[in-house]
Amino acid sequence: MKAVMKWIAAASLFMSGAAQAEPVTLDIWTIDRPDQYMYLLKDEFEQSHPDIKLNIKTVQFRDMVNDLARATATGESPDVTYIDNPEVALFASRGLLLDLGPMLAESKVIKKEDIFPGPLSSVTWDGKIYGIPRGANTLALYYNADMFKATGLDPDNPPKTWDELYAAAKKLSDPAKNIYGLAFSAVATEEGTFQFLPWLQMAGGDYNKVDTEGGIKVLDFWGKLLDEKLASPDTLIRSQFDSTGTFNAGNAAMAISGPWELPRMGREAKFDYRAALLPIPQEGATRASALGEGDNVILAKSEHPKEAFILLEFLYSKMPDVWNRFGFVPAANVKSNDPKTPAIYAVFEESMKYARNRGPHPEWPKISKAIYTAIQSSLTHQSDAKTALGTAQKQIDAVLNK
Template sequence: MKRIASWIAGAAALFSAATAQAEPVTLEIWTIDRPDQYIYLVKDEFEKEHPDIKLNLKTVQFRDMVNDLARAMATGEGPDVTYIDNPEVALFASRGLLLDLTPMIEESKIIKKEDIFPGPLASVTWDDKIYGIPRGANTIALYYNADMFKAKGLDPDKPPRTWDELYDAAKKLTDPAKNVYGLAFSAVATEEGTFQFLPWLQMTGGDYNKVDTDGGVKVLEFWGKLIDEKLASPDTLIRSQYDSTATFNAGNAAMAISGPWEMPRMAREAKFEYRAALLPIPQEGAARASALGEGDNVILANSKHPKEAFVLIEWLYSKMPEVWNRFGFLPASKVKVDNPQWPEIYAVFEESMKYARNRGPHPEWPKISKAVYTAIQSSLTHRSEPKAALGAAQKQIDGVLGR
């Protein structure tokens, strides 16, 4: 009897162990996506293909991601996989908070380092090691309402090429009686403000480490003129890129500066003919620049499930040929996009990527970015003259860079 009881107990233990082993691993995922975007849209698809892995998704606001991650890591409660904006990979990698993916990538049959474009690859590289995989790439361009162009006697086949042409078009397109502004863009006091500002600065010869330039002053004067003359809405100073594009989609702005991630929503919401053009340059013959955006999927160094987390990252990377049509991302690697939706707009953003520049990278990027967007706000609210605002920013940046 004891022998039978012992056998039953042993069998129960084995069954219990087998059941425990069969339990799927749950990965904690942090994302900036809304429920109708990217990771939410592929969750069921991934889990169906990988029944041994479940995804628990949490949306964190873009502006809060760095601080929320830092707090969570300090208490050991961070996610397994998270989105990180590309200039901030260096911030976390330099502090040993991200898993070095280099050996996993070397063994991967899906991710090939040499296929990732140089800009996105540089954004995930720190100290010659790779700490993330781009989920796509993006940049910014000028969207415009072709119907409004025609109504105001402007040729939609000839969108503004220079800053002067942009100003003239914005002035003609602004219609206070119909609550229409000529241009919508974001100068908000977050990374998004820096993201929109840097290409304008770079087109005049400056960069994130050299902001107190005559060109920088001209950018802030130009932006100030657009706002002061109400060619752009006063809430440009508090409005995100998502919000400014919503204004465009609703027909309350004739032009908007934003990225390709807006395309799926624009296709649903905009009830007019919309087109896109390269970001205008200071004057004919000037150098072009654009922002390199989109974030990276990274695994935290203290993840309890690094193997399963990398399976997810590999799978997401395998979807690179689909990201334009499904999510409005540009591919970050050498893949073929078959039958791209909105082909004319795709061609504009593909061209714009040739001029896209990294922000940083630098392990103290948030401090640099804050100095930049604080200067923008100070100037555009007339608390400081543009030159003084940029001079104050330069001192802060020099301190961060140790100069």
């Protein structure tokens, strides 16, 4: 009898050990650098969920769509990835993302009615939800208040119209000190489209109607800034990150960028930096800004959808902290925890009221390419603004009429 009992005890011990499965490892793709969002939250998540490990890979923002398309075609896609908000429709329409509806219905952490309409629409395709916003962002005008004072400009009255922006940029430019009046990005990537669209929208156009008098006015204005060297020539090749770096270093008096820059700006900028809403074409004009930031999505072929959704819930639960830690505006109706730089926070909070989605459309990359190619063509004087935008319109019409 004792032998039988020992055998039962040993068998029970064996079965108990076998039941303790190895932790599930989720493959995560992100555009973050090691000092940003996903990496900084990794340890917190793993400590609170010891049965799930995260294997994180950084993919460059400009490469994410192509790399993800190749990975899904070869069966090597991650479990969870970041996708820029206009790209959700591209992947969802092709059946590559997991419909989160059933899990959202059971979730005690994420309530879709709490997510703001703009961010929610960016993850919605054909009536289904395919992602969870990790935050939101938009664009504003940063400016160096110390430079404003030194040149006789009032830092409490930043430029409100395009004419005022031009006048300020001209006064603030100092070629002898290698200081440009304004830094922004017109690079031939999605970032260029992102920066251009609010200007186009304020001038009466949109992503599906670019060949407008307003569109010509925008490109002519941008061209004037470049031709008069009020903005650096490398505006055409540098990212938003790089252009803001120029501002942080004191080589640009103003910069157009988003709140994601604030953590770095707080470390690098040794001056009084402030923010204002994007200037409008003229008094009384419609205001617009861009809806940015991306979404956390689960790939349809993930072998661990349950664990992947647990990660999405955890990331969503950090929404009250995203402003202070990562420079995101909350994408849901939550209260930010004692926001740093409250005056700048108020500017971006106000700007979010005017932020518009890019698309959505399943062929957004083709639309965006037509737009940023037109920007480059005009600003490098390969063609005039009217011709460049006319060419882009034909390409966009061909996509939209499919």
